[in-house]
Amino acid sequence: MIPLSLAEPGKEQVIKRVGGNAEVRQHLENLGFVVGGTVTVLSVLKGNVIVKVKESRIAIDDGLARKIMV
Numbered sequence: 001m002i003p004l005s006l007a008e009p010g011k012e013q014v015i016k017r018v019g020g021n022a023e024v025r026q027h028l029e030n031l032g033f034v035v036g037g038t039v040t041v042l043s044v045l046k047g048n049v050i051v052k053v054k055e056s057r058i059a060i061d062d063g064l065a066r067k068i069m070v
Contacts, residue, residue: 005049005065009041013070020067031058033068 007013015037018025032053033039040052049065051058 001069003066004039004041004068004070005062007041007070009043012038012040014038015068015070017069018067024067
């Protein structure tokens with residue numbers, strides 16, 4: 001398992017674990033980051049990670065990306 005922030009861009013990944021406190025996990029779940037779901041890193045720009053989740057593009061900061069393990 002590696003953090004989402006270190007995942008290879010353009011390759012679809014399966015989310016294996018979502019860390020953080022309950023509030024952070026709930027926020028990420030609301031965005032579509034659920035265990036067993038798929039996510040694709042599109043690009044990493046200045047500490048922000050742009051990902052594709054459930055046909056939507058979302059930008060998250062590196063701190064949140066490190067809580068998502070793929």
